[in-house]
Amino acid sequence: MxxxxxxxxxxxxxxxxxxxxxxxxxxxxxxxxxxxxLIGALAHRIDHAKVPDRIRxxxxxxxxxxxxxxxxxxxxxxxxxxxxADYPGKIVLMKGTAYVAADLAAGRGRSIGxxxxxxxxxDLPVVENALLDAGWEWVxxxxxxxxxxxxxxxxxxxxxxxxxxxxIDVHHTILPLTAGPTPDAGEIxxxxxxxADGLYVMAPADMVLHSVxxxxxxxxxxxxxxxxxxxxxxxxxxxxxxxxxxxELDERARLHGLADExxxxxxxxxxxxxxxxxxxxxxxxxxxxxxxxxxxLARDGYGRETRKLTRLAFYIxxxxxxxxxxxxxxxxxxxxxxxxxxxx
Amino acid sequence: MGKMHHILLKIGPAAFxxxxxxxxxxxxxxxxYRHYPAPGEGQVDFTVRLEPDKPWRRHIRPSVHIGGDxxxxxxxxxPLAQGLLAAEMGMNLQMALGWRRHLxxxxxxxxxxxxxxxxxxxxxxGKSTLSAMLAERGWRFMGDEFALLGLDDGKIxxxxxxxxxxxxxxxxxxNLAADDRFGPExxxxxxxxxxxxxxxxxxxxxMEESATPALLLFPRFGHARELREMGQAEIFVRLTQASTNYxxxxxxxxxxxxxxxxxxxxxxxxxxSIEQAEELxxxxxxxxx
Numbered sequence: 358m359x360x361x362x363x364x365x366x367x368x369x370x371x372x373x374x375x376x377x378x379x380x381x382x383x384x385x386x387x388x389x390x391x392x393x394x395l396i397g398a399l400a401h402r403i404d405h406a407k408v409p410d411r412i413r414x415x416x417x418x419x420x421x422x423x424x425x426x427x428x429x430x431x432x433x434x435x436x437x438x439x440x441x442a443d444y445p446g447k448i449v450l451m452k453g454t455a456y457v458a459a460d461l462a463a464g465r466g467r468s469i470g471x472x473x474x475x476x477x478x479x480d481l482p483v484v485e486n487a488l489l490d491a492g493w494e495w496v497x498x499x500x501x502x503x504x505x506x507x508x509x510x511x512x513x514x515x516x517x518x519x520x521x522x523x524x525i526d527v528h529h530t531i532l533p534l535t536a537g538p539t540p541d542a543g544e545i546x547x548x549x550x551x552x553a554d555g556l557y558v559m560a561p562a563d564m565v566l567h568s569v570x571x572x573x574x575x576x577x578x579x580x581x582x583x584x585x586x587x588x589x590x591x592x593x594x595x596x597x598x599x600x601x602x603x604x605e606l607d608e609r610a611r612l613h614g615l616a617d618e619x620x621x622x623x624x625x626x627x628x629x630x631x632x633x634x635x636x637x638x639x640x641x642x643x644x645x646x647x648x649x650x651x652x653x654l655a656r657d658g659y660g661r662e663t664r665k666l667t668r669l670a671f672y673i674x675x676x677x678x679x680x681x682x683x684x685x686x687x688x689x690x691x692x693x694x695x696x697x698x699x700x701x
Numbered sequence: 702m703g704k705m706h707h708i709l710l711k712i713g714p715a716a717f718x719x720x721x722x723x724x725x726x727x728x729x730x731x732x733x734y735r736h737y738p739a740p741g742e743g744q745v746d747f748t749v750r751l752e753p754d755k756p757w758r759r760h761i762r763p764s765v766h767i768g769g770d771x772x773x774x775x776x777x778x779x780p781l782a783q784g785l786l787a788a789e790m791g792m793n794l795q796m797a798l799g800w801r802r803h804l805x806x807x808x809x810x811x812x813x814x815x816x817x818x819x820x821x822x823x824x825x826x827g828k829s830t831l832s833a834m835l836a837e838r839g840w841r842f843m844g845d846e847f848a849l850l851g852l853d854d855g856k857i858x859x860x861x862x863x864x865x866x867x868x869x870x871x872x873x874x875x876n877l878a879a880d881d882r883f884g885p886e887x888x889x890x891x892x893x894x895x896x897x898x899x900x901x902x903x904x905x906x907x908m909e910e911s912a913t914p915a916l917l918l919f920p921r922f923g924h925a926r927e928l929r930e931m932g933q934a935e936i937f938v939r940l941t942q943a944s945t946n947y948x949x950x951x952x953x954x955x956x957x958x959x960x961x962x963x964x965x966x967x968x969x970x971x972x973x974s975i976e977q978a979e980e981l982x983x984x985x986x987x988x989x990x
Binding site: 358380381383384387388391392409411412414415418421422425428657659660661663 | 702705707716718720740741742743744745746748750752769770771799800801802949950951
């Protein structure tokens with residue numbers, strides 16, 4: 358039985374490596390890929406490799422499931438576009454929906470849950486009301502949560518559509534307001550690129566940096582292998598498309614205060630997925646990079662989370678990054694009292 | 702990480718790896734599924750995981766959390782004495798959330814004269830018991846939980862997992878089937894008293910053979926004997942509710958289901974005893990084209 362997710366990373370980096378797999382190792386690979394939400398990416402990636410019959414069927418299922426998820430995500434984005442037809446500002450699609458709407462390699466086989474959009478902060482009430490009028494409703498009617506979101510987060514409390522049962526997260530920037538770096542939301546909106554239907558996606562460098570911010574400055578690295586895979590594909594595609602990409606990425610990383618996070622992402626993407634990166638941006642490998650790799654690969658062949666202590670350390674770190682210590686203590690105290698366990 | 706054991710099972714077209722922190726449920730499964738073929742080469746469609754709900758729950762009042770490749774966030778844990786039920790629920794969950802090669806109908810099915818009878822209804826309608834009873838009376842058992850409707854050929858494929866008998870059905874079947882076909886009796890589970898029954902051997906040896914559906918019934922136990930015609934719109938909507946993957950399949954699910962509703966005659970059937978149900982079914986079956 359596989360003890361960590363190394364073989365999954367190998368398969369994504371080098372599809373021919375799967376032909377070395379024997380018997381039940383395939384089952385391990387599938388369980389890890391499903392647990393890391395990378396089964397769709399894996400299915401596309403090893404499309405031409407020699408694969409046993411039953412595994413071929415499992416991969417084909419994943420391709421079809423994600424084709425449908427792509428359609429649903431585009432439909433959901435269009436529903437939001439129509440609900441906000443009278444809103445004059447830019448509506449910027451984020452994450453998975455942006456990747457499929459802009460037809461990027463990172464969108465192929467990617468799982469997409471909620472619809473994430475970004476608008477200007479001063480327009481939040483207008484956008485909120487338009488969505489409520491069009492059938493979206495609050496998910497968390499808890500007054501503490503609601504106030505917390507509005508005062509300290511980078512998004513409104515989540516809304517869910519009462520008929521389609523799909524969530525929308527309306528952002529006004531890409532990191533919580535309590536986090537260390539303060540990305541320039543105005544610049545992100547100003548540089549956003551229009552799609553044919555009038556919706557927008559972020560400019561290439563901002564799109565990469567949003568994914569980087571999400572991975573390193575805003576979470577406990579849950580789903581990190583998938584996020585890093587997104588970053589790998591975005592970097593490859595954007596660097597190929599434009600000679601000035603690395604320069605822009607450097608400038609935007611400084612502007613948003615995410616240069617260190619970007620450097621870490623570049624080193625880890627290169628280490629795990631062989632992503633070609635600009636060495637001057639990636640910087641020197643550090644001792645803590647190993648710790649990140651350990652956390653990213655903490656998954657066994659049954660699909661179980663492993664390395665509980667490493668996971669816990671990153672969980673604590675994620676809260677530390679998002680909030681000053683006193684505020685963190687207050688937040689966790691209120692959450693603990695409420696339901697007996699900490700949550701995001 | 703705690704040690705895990707596992708076994709592999711093949712049921713109809715689907716292959717499973719059942720991994721468990723405890724041997725007991727796996728030994729029970731291995732005994733009850735001993736006549737089933739093993740999946741080739743160790744490769745499966747789904748992994749089910751039975752793990753301690755909390756780390757200390759491996760040994761102290763052990764409680765089983767049902768997880769796997771596909772999972773639900775709010776699945777309630779079961780005591781280890783109900784580990785076999787947990788494994789079966791885990792397999793159902795994988796099928797319900799992950800299977801895409803057929804339209805899944807929450808229905809039982811049996812076969813005679815090369816054609817399939819499909820029975821669907823809410824929990825307590827008696828569809829599972831009916832399939833188990835008919836299987837002892839000249840029909841071939843195909844499945845008591847899911848009927849797998851072919852997306853391209855419109856046929857029903859068997860999914861003959863263990864028959865899950867509940868409450869009074871347990872005693873009724875104990876009068877008909879040999880003792881060595883029964884699993885342990887599990888009292889007061891979230892679904893009532895449960896005892897698993899191994900399907901007749903032929904259902905297992907011929908589990909790869911699909912059959913054209915010839916009749917669809919909506920049985921309802923405990924109401925005065927009656928057969929009712931149903932409109933196609935009602936049948937369609939009730940089947941979308943009875944399908945776990947209708948939405949996930951998108952257009953191909955819609956096409957398979959509309960064809961099924963167009964071609965297969967359907968009746969609502971109220972009955973108060975197995976004998977009554979058998980008489981009604983035989984009457985309908987003999988008049989089929």
